[in-house]
Amino acid sequence: MSHPTPAPAPALHAEGIVKRFGRTLALDGVGLTVAPGESHALVGRNGAGKSTLVSIVTGLSRPDAGSVAFAGRPAPAPGDRAGWQSTVACVHQKSMTVPELTVAENLFLNRFGPGRLIGWRRLRQRAGELLAGYGVDVDPRTRAQDLTVEQRQFVEIARALSFGARLIVLDEPTARLDARGIQRLFTRLRELQRQGVAFVYISHHLQEVYELCTAVTVYRDARQVLTATVAALPENELVAAMTGDTGGAARRRPATSGPASASASAEPVLRTERLALRGAFAPLDLAVRPGEVLGLAGAAASGSTAIGETLAGMRRASTGRITVGGTEVRPGSVPDALKAGIGYIPEDRHRQGLIPGRSVAENATLTVADRLGPLGTVRPARTREFARALISSLDIRTSGPGQPVSDLSGGNQQKVVVARALARGPRALIAIRPTAGVDVRSKDALLAVVRRVADEGGAVVIVSDELDDLRVCDRVLALFHGRVVADFAHGWSDRDLVAAMEGVGERP
């Protein structure tokens, strides 16, 4: 008599997980079960508890209650570094590699115990073999800091697999990849799935969930509210589970006032004349009028980000000038750009955005400190009051304005960065991928707030390759290899814009 083969134990089974941070209940008895070879999406609004769960199932923090098992075995003990390394890895948005070390060194970091020395040449050779074995085409002598985001992610995945991990958590892996990079990543992930590697996939891009994942779990307000097969779940039901809206859960689109809001005759608020940055973008003449939102669309390497950073004073142009309201702005100086009325939402909130130990209120009002009290003194009550208004208009999930900003979830930190840029009432706002890491529903609220800067007579430049970001624009310039290759009026088609961003029809 033959017995049916028992189903293999799940790659991950977490159950009844509770985690508190002081008064915040971050996880309230949640679970997550991932089958071997499955790509399982974990989704939810900002602050829902996704990262907290990830830190528990990767051994970085301990739950207050609940159990975690991998392939039917209990999780390694808290300090058992080697045990965790050979079980699970997380590819974060922030690099976990050591930037100054080479790929080979990063791959073999902590791998050899004391007394197990290995020569550099042998190390490089083994690193080369390892990468080739996983189909990763990177020179092991490259310093980690010189890798592209895509290469760095592949190196981190190869490293985890070489330790024997069969479960990999990907935390917004596509946030900094262009369309082709995303497809290459997905191809690689599908190959690995076929070999039995399982993935937990965290993303605010629901179309990616539908493209890559077979199962999805939704957390909302620290609770697990749904686990379903992706193919059987319509997107509006998924969004409804995330937001808790019942009935008409259709996504709100931000009200776009369209080109009519920009008065064609008015003098531009923000203008550039022959502005150029060698190696990044060719001479550029821009004129953004009051009420106008201009989109600069392009992959990160297209020069669009460099233009945004130059406008904000982060980088100094090689030639040309920038004016706000007809007055020239001193180049390459953030304080001077601020003084001229330029507000800036940077892409990388970790490096350019926030002061971690300070409160939400202080971070949100850093640029207005001089306005909140006489002679440079900041009165806490006023800071808080000001911050409270921003917290509510941007729907920032926090216990209050006094909470340290580092305690906020990633998406909520990004909203604080936006709040800070808006706090001064900028005449011209430069926003670089403003909705990165922000959940589906908050995206709309955030873009509406950005749009309002224009509606109140300001000029806005949104640098992004996200179509949702670009839809609020009155006009979109597509960039490729540092040049404007197309100019789209309101009402463009997704296909045409994507083709222009990818340089279709352009010579490389």
Ligand SMILES: Nc1ncnc2c1ncn2[C@@H]1O[C@H](COP(=O)(O)OP(=O)(O)OP(=O)(O)O)[C@@H](O)[C@H]1O
């Ligand atoms: N170290 C901490 N101290 C205090 N509170 C924290 C800490 N880490 C997380 N939290 C809180 O726990 C809750 C869950 O946060 P978590 O980072 O897990 O959310 P998330 O779902 O990953 O959100 P996002 O989509 O924005 O990344 C939030 O309310 C957050 O403020």
